[in-house]
Amino acid sequence: MKSFFLAAALAAATPLAASESASYVLDPSHSQIVFTYNHLGYSTSYGMFSGFEGQISWDKQTPANSSVTVEFPVRSMLTGWEARFDHFMSGDFFDAADDEKVTFSSTAIEVTGENTANITGDLTLNGVTKPVTLAAKLNQEMDHPMEGKPWAGFDATATLVRSDFGLGAFAPYVSDEVQLMISVEAMQAN
Structure with a gap:
């Protein structure tokens, strides 16, 4: 059952029938x-x-009919040092407008274990869209003890190549590869 949830919650590409899916x-x-x-x-x-922000449409019976979308502003980046943030937002890297977004939309899934899956989707970063695969793991799925409704938590990892997205300044001295560690919680929508 956990693998069905993981597959469904983060998966892929076909239209959903409202009666077959739950929104998170x-x-x-x-x-x-x-x-x-x-x-x-x-x-x-x-x-x-x-x-x-993001939304998951979960089809328990046919996980491949599920989908996930995520969106956030580039300028919401936290670096711990204002000068580093300013440099990332400069012309050396993002040259980001206030409303520039990073988006991810799932396109495929491969269940790899009871609680794991590879989730492929289109990542748009710095105006460039490329496929990215997330190695995802379901941490837990149950009713939230304080909210009293279905809740799920996931971790995922991926490696991006900065230069693929037009962000390769100073490579290879500053690594072209960037490691991502993702942790999310999702709640069933009302």
Whole structure:
């Protein structure tokens, strides 16, 4: 059952019949994307996106009929240092307008274990759309003890190549590969 939930909650690409699916929304207060990269071989630098929005349509019977979408502003990035944030938003990297978004929309899924799956989707970052695969794991699915309704939590990892999205400044000195660690909670919509 857990693998069906994981497959459904984060999967793919066909239209949904309303009677066959349940809608879940991400809990922005408990969903984060942490990214890391190597800085000149001296250190691993960290950043985070939090407070983002997303929706999951979950078809328990046919997980491939499920989907997930996520969206957040580029300028919601947290780096822990204002000068680093300003540099990321400059012309060296994003040159990001206030309303520029990062989006992810699932396109396929491969269940890899009882609680794991590879989720493929289209990531749009810096105006470039590329396929990305997330190695996802269902942490837990049950009624939330304080909310009294179905709730689920997932972790996922992926590796992005910055230059694929037009963000390759200073590579290879600053690593072109960026590691993503994602943790989300989703609640059944009313």
